[in-house]
Amino acid sequence: MINTILIDDEQNNIDNLGILLKKYCNEINIVATALNIHQAKELIYTHSPDLIFLDIQMPNGNGFDLLQSINNITFETIFATAFDQYGLHAIKFSALDYILKPINISDLVTAVKKATKRIEEKKQNSHIQNLLQFVKQPQNLLEHKIALPGTRETKFINVKNIIRCESNNSYTTFFTIDKEKITVSKSIKEYEDLLTPYGFIRTHQSHLINRFHITKFIKEDGGFLIMADLSQIPIARQKKAYVKDALSLS
Amino acid sequence: MFICWYYLDNMRFFVSVYIIFVVNATLQAQSTWKTVVYWGDINIQYFAKEVPSQRTPPKPNDEKNKILTEEINIIGDTLAMYVYRNVKGGSTAGTMFWNRRFNDLIFLDSLILRTKPYDIRSISINKSQPKYYSSKQVSILFNDKIIYGKLNMDSVLEMPVGTKLTYGEIVQRGGEKMILFKYAMQYQDEVILQIADLKTGVRSNEYKFSHIDPFPKLINYYNLNQKNIFEVINNRDSIQLTINDSAFGDFKPGRLTTNGSGVQLTMQKYSNGDNVRISFKNKQAQFINIKPEENNILLLFQRFNDTDTLKLLYQFIDEEKSDTTWHTASDVFILQFTNLLPGKRYSLKTKYNLTPYAISYYVFTVDINWWQTTRTKFLIAFFAGAFLIGFGWMIYRNRQQRWLKKVKSEKEQLNLQLDSVRSQLNPHFIFNALASVQSLINKNDVHNANVYLSQISTLMRETLEYSKQAMISLEDEIKMITNYVNIEQLRSPFTYIITIDPDIQQSQIDVPAMLLQPIVENSIKHALSSMPDGKLSIKIFTAQKDMHIQIEDNGKGFDVKNLSKKGYGLRLTEERIGLFNKLYQHCSINFNYTSEINKGTQSTFILNNWINT
Numbered sequence: 001m002i003n004t005i006l007i008d009d010e011q012n013n014i015d016n017l018g019i020l021l022k023k024y025c026n027e028i029n030i031v032a033t034a035l036n037i038h039q040a041k042e043l044i045y046t047h048s049p050d051l052i053f054l055d056i057q058m059p060n061g062n063g064f065d066l067l068q069s070i071n072n073i074t075f076e077t078i079f080a081t082a083f084d085q086y087g088l089h090a091i092k093f094s095a096l097d098y099i100l101k102p103i104n105i106s107d108l109v110t111a112v113k114k115a116t117k118r119i120e121e122k123k124q125n126s127h128i129q130n131l132l133q134f135v136k137q138p139q140n141l142l143e144h145k146i147a148l149p150g151t152r153e154t155k156f157i158n159v160k161n162i163i164r165c166e167s168n169n170s171y172t173t174f175f176t177i178d179k180e181k182i183t184v185s186k187s188i189k190e191y192e193d194l195l196t197p198y199g200f201i202r203t204h205q206s207h208l209i210n211r212f213h214i215t216k217f218i219k220e221d222g223g224f225l226i227m228a229d230l231s232q233i234p235i236a237r238q239k240k241a242y243v244k245d246a247l248s249l250s
Numbered sequence: 251m252f253i254c255w256y257y258l259d260n261m262r263f264f265v266s267v268y269i270i271f272v273v274n275a276t277l278q279a280q281s282t283w284k285t286v287v288y289w290g291d292i293n294i295q296y297f298a299k300e301v302p303s304q305r306t307p308p309k310p311n312d313e314k315n316k317i318l319t320e321e322i323n324i325i326g327d328t329l330a331m332y333v334y335r336n337v338k339g340g341s342t343a344g345t346m347f348w349n350r351r352f353n354d355l356i357f358l359d360s361l362i363l364r365t366k367p368y369d370i371r372s373i374s375i376n377k378s379q380p381k382y383y384s385s386k387q388v389s390i391l392f393n394d395k396i397i398y399g400k401l402n403m404d405s406v407l408e409m410p411v412g413t414k415l416t417y418g419e420i421v422q423r424g425g426e427k428m429i430l431f432k433y434a435m436q437y438q439d440e441v442i443l444q445i446a447d448l449k450t451g452v453r454s455n456e457y458k459f460s461h462i463d464p465f466p467k468l469i470n471y472y473n474l475n476q477k478n479i480f481e482v483i484n485n486r487d488s489i490q491l492t493i494n495d496s497a498f499g500d501f502k503p504g505r506l507t508t509n510g511s512g513v514q515l516t517m518q519k520y521s522n523g524d525n526v527r528i529s530f531k532n533k534q535a536q537f538i539n540i541k542p543e544e545n546n547i548l549l550l551f552q553r554f555n556d557t558d559t560l561k562l563l564y565q566f567i568d569e570e571k572s573d574t575t576w577h578t579a580s581d582v583f584i585l586q587f588t589n590l591l592p593g594k595r596y597s598l599k600t601k602y603n604l605t606p607y608a609i610s611y612y613v614f615t616v617d618i619n620w621w622q623t624t625r626t627k628f629l630i631a632f633f634a635g636a637f638l639i640g641f642g643w644m645i646y647r648n649r650q651q652r653w654l655k656k657v658k659s660e661k662e663q664l665n666l667q668l669d670s671v672r673s674q675l676n677p678h679f680i681f682n683a684l685a686s687v688q689s690l691i692n693k694n695d696v697h698n699a700n701v702y703l704s705q706i707s708t709l710m711r712e713t714l715e716y717s718k719q720a721m722i723s724l725e726d727e728i729k730m731i732t733n734y735v736n737i738e739q740l741r742s743p744f745t746y747i748i749t750i751d752p753d754i755q756q757s758q759i760d761v762p763a764m765l766l767q768p769i770v771e772n773s774i775k776h777a778l779s780s781m782p783d784g785k786l787s788i789k790i791f792t793a794q795k796d797m798h799i800q801i802e803d804n805g806k807g808f809d810v811k812n813l814s815k816k817g818y819g820l821r822l823t824e825e826r827i828g829l830f831n832k833l834y835q836h837c838s839i840n841f842n843y844t845s846e847i848n849k850g851t852q853s854t855f856i857l858n859n860w861i862n863t
Contacts, residue, residue: 009779010682010741016689036780057678059780082681101685 001029002116003047007040007066008033008055008080013101017053017080024105025112037066044070050119051076051112053099056087064090064135073128076115086138092194094131095147095154130156141198148174148182155182159198163213163229165191167206175229177213201246204236211246542592542619549585551600561603568596576601593618662829663720679738679771680710686740702740709733716763724790725756731766735786738774744784751791759797759860762830762839768819769801769843769853777805777851792861799855807845 004021008014014033021028031047034040036058044052054063054077063079064087079091079098091098097111127147134144145156163175167188174182192202199211209227216226223240225233235243540547551562562579566587579585590596598612620626683706690699712730716722722730728748735746750756766788778784789800816824823841831838837860843853 010686012686012689012741016685016692019689019692059776082685083677101681102688103685 002027002050002119003031004028004051004053005040005043005047005049006030006033006053007037007058007063008053009035009058010055011035013055013080017103020103020105020108021112024109027116028112037061037063037069040066041069044075049075051078051115053078053080055079056081056084063087064132067128068132068135076118077128078111078115089194090131090134092190093134093144093146094127095149096127096131126156127154144198146194148184150182150184155180157182159195160210160212162195162200162210163227164210164231164233165195165200165208167208172208175231177228179229201243203239203243204234207233209233214247217247539615539617540590541617545590545592545616546588547586547590547614549587549598551583551585563601563603565599566596567599568594578603590614590616592616593622659833662833676771680706682741683737686737690740698740702737705733705737709737713764720762721760722763723757724754724759724761727761727763727766728756728790730764731770731788734767735770735774738771742774742779742784743782744774744778744786746786746788748788749790754790754792754797754861761857762826765823765826765855766799766801768823772817772819773801773803773805773851777803777807781805795859795861797857797860799857801853802850804850807847807849807851809847810843810845 006014006017008017014035018030018033021030028051031049032043034043037060040052040054043049052075054066056063056079067073067077077096079087079096080101080103081087081098082101088098097114099107099111130145130147137143142158142160144159146159146162148155148157157174157176157180161177163177165188166173166175168183170185170187172184172186172188172191174180174184176182188202188206188208192200192208195208195210196202200208201211202208203225209225213228214225215228215230218224218226218232222237223235223243225235225243227233560582562582562585563576564579564585565574565576567573568591585598585600587596594616596614596616598614600610600612683702687699687702687706690696690702709730712726712733716726716730728750732748739746770786770788773786778786783804785804787800787802789798789802791798827839827841838858840856840858841854843851845851
């Protein structure tokens with residue numbers, strides 16, 4: 001059984017999540033519920049839960065505040081939010097699990113299964129630390145690290161060290177300045193959304209590049225880019241104007 | 251190796267060119283020669299024309315000094331030859347003239363040396379200095395003694411020893427004899443030579459040489475448009491001018507004299523004999539352009555001592571009339587042209603009757619008047635263009651600005667609508683409301699789930715509908731806010747009361763759509779949602795023509811002065827009100843709020859001049 005605390009400022013939401021968990025996730029054992037982060041913090045110290053469901057936006061201190069106030073995080077976290085673009089960006093950046101309200105049952109089941117697996121393997125969840133680091137310095141874009149969950153381990157790569165990403169069906173391979181190749185089983189579209197604020201440009205259906213690692217723009221053959229790792233990145237015809245525009249900005 | 255080959259190659263090239271040149275000259279000469287004429291120690295071979303009969307052909311005595319000629323022209327009394335001269339190391343070319351009238355007159359190139367018979371027996375080419383042979387150089391054989399020098403047009407005599415001499419009296423040693431050389435400057439056509447024996451100190455007679463330039467040389471030109479001068483009549487020795495000025499009266503013709511710098515005319519007045527001096531300012535002859543106000547000009551040509559036989563012929567051609575007949579000038583050194591037209595070009599050809607082959611050619615361009623110049627035209631065009639462009643630009647700007655203003659106001663109107671949409675469609679609210687419904691479903695509270703779902707859909711429907719219009723009736727606004735508050739109540743338990751002055755005709759009064767929602771949302775979000783006994787109150791009442799809307803809560807409140815960052819709702823409301831006040835002049839909205847910690851917040855909209863009585 002996985003001991004779980006539900007944290008949400010609305011009783012309705014706690015009730016709803018409780019009902020769904022009982023119905024679809026038998027392994028979950030709800031040990032407590034909290035309506036604000038102060039209550040939640042006490043309950044966490046009392047119960048030492050395996051898992052918490054955490055609402056991000058709450059009137060008296062948000063979910064990230066709660067995590068920051070806890071010294072040693074030994075539990076898994078599944079975030080729950082109705083709509084919070086900034087919070088979701090931070091969560092996705094650290095490859096943490098989240099559910100959206102109103103709750104999609106299959107998303108909930110998947111998130112719980114993944115959390116259960118990590119709890120059983122007793123893996124230290126370093127993603128949370130990355131998230132907290134991210135939340136601490138929201139302005140310092142160049143120091144942000146992105147979590148790249150591989151099959152065995154998750155790597156946290158400084159965004160500025162990524163040269164480019166290449167898509168291979170539903171996989172995305174990252175090429176870093178340390179000549180590392182990291183393949184992640186997520187689509188390039190997801191990373192395009194995450195990395196666009198960091199100066200990344202989707203030049204092609206299967207290429208996402210870091211603008212700061214472009215060494216040359218070759219006009220021949222419809223135009224392509226030479227990156228710092230000497231790779232040649234094609235530019236799709238319909239993206240040409242967009243890429244030029246983006247490059248002139250840097 | 252390479253350098254050596256290069257050198258050889260060059261040598262070969264040079265030699266071959268030389269051979270070709272010589273052979274070519276010889277062949278051409280051989281094929282065209284017809285007659286051989288001997289003259290002194292120069293033998294002349296020429297073709298095509300017969301030699302004038304009066305002349306005694308000279309005897310050949312110097313084969314080395316043979317002059318080859320390809321072409322001879324006989325013009326009047328003059329024989330003009332284009333000659334090759336065999337000189338040491340090659341040959342050279344130039345024009346040679348011989349005039350029968352003067353019997354022993356020889357021209358080398360453009361220089362004429364005229365002597366009296368037997369003073370100079372012959373003129374020969376300087377053999378010793380082929381290197382310096384030029385068109386200006388002659389050697390003179392005088393009484394079996396060679397006196398030679400270089401006489402050039404600048405009146406400088408250079409002796410072979412290299413002494414540079416100026417004109418005037420010049421002493422030069424030539425063997426035991428001394429040559430005195432005088433260059434008579436008066437008319438620039440006389441050279442005087444005298445030989446002095448250095449041993450005895452005896453001087454010979456002076457030998458005068460006249461030399462005239464066969465090309466009429468224009469010395470000066472004068473503007474006749476100066477005041478007083480009306481007409482100039484040329485006589486042989488004088489110029490007669492009629493002066494049209496009552497202050498001076500009539501004048502007798504005077505004598506025109508020239509000096510180095512200008513022309514001076516001395517005239518005598520008929521009545522009292524006063525002398526009046528009129529000066530013409532000198533201008534250099536190398537002109538081409540004359541000013542439009544100087545379109546009457548007097549041309550002064552080089553003057554010679556002996557003008558008995560010399561006559562000046564001229565052709566004066568303007569661009570349109572090509573009159574090619576030669577006119578004889580009434581004076582050998584003066585020509586006059588009047589009424590030259592601005593912007594026109596006139597060409598003047600002059601020659602002497604004695605040397606008709608030597609034609610001087612001058613082109614006069616009369617400048618156009620300043621208002622006719624390209625620059626002026628350009629400037630006028632430029633200013634006209636600039637004015638037109640400026641005017642066009644002003645019209646364009648005006649239109650553009652009006653258009654921009656229109657677009658801007660449309661855009662602002664649109665913004666007002668869009669902002670209302672944005673405020674209504676706060677996604678956080680929508681999803682949270684839906685989550686509440688989900689919770690009701692999962693709790694099997696089917697009735698309430700239905701109620702809230704329909705409330706949410708009503709709100710969304712109204713949102714879509716009202717987003718098309720900036721203003722809605724107060725009635726609709728109240729309905730919508732009630733609906734909204736009801737949905738929010740599901741999430742957080744609070745009570746609310748809406749009080750509206752019964753005098754207010756809710757359906758008749760329009761307000762900006764969703765004006766209250768963001769403020770109400772703020773009250774719920776920041777105050778009522780986190781407290782047990784929350785109360786929300788909305789009061790609407792009138793004060794004269796103004797309408798007041800008060801939104802009040804009993805929440806935790808905030809410090810108005812230390813509000814670190816205005817929330818989205820507050821900013822949005824203020825922006826919308828600002829836009830509204832810009833768009834409508836006759837009425838306006840004031841918005842203010844007060845808050846007290848732990849007591850609550852009160853926000854007031856005052857809609858000024860809102861009620862029509």
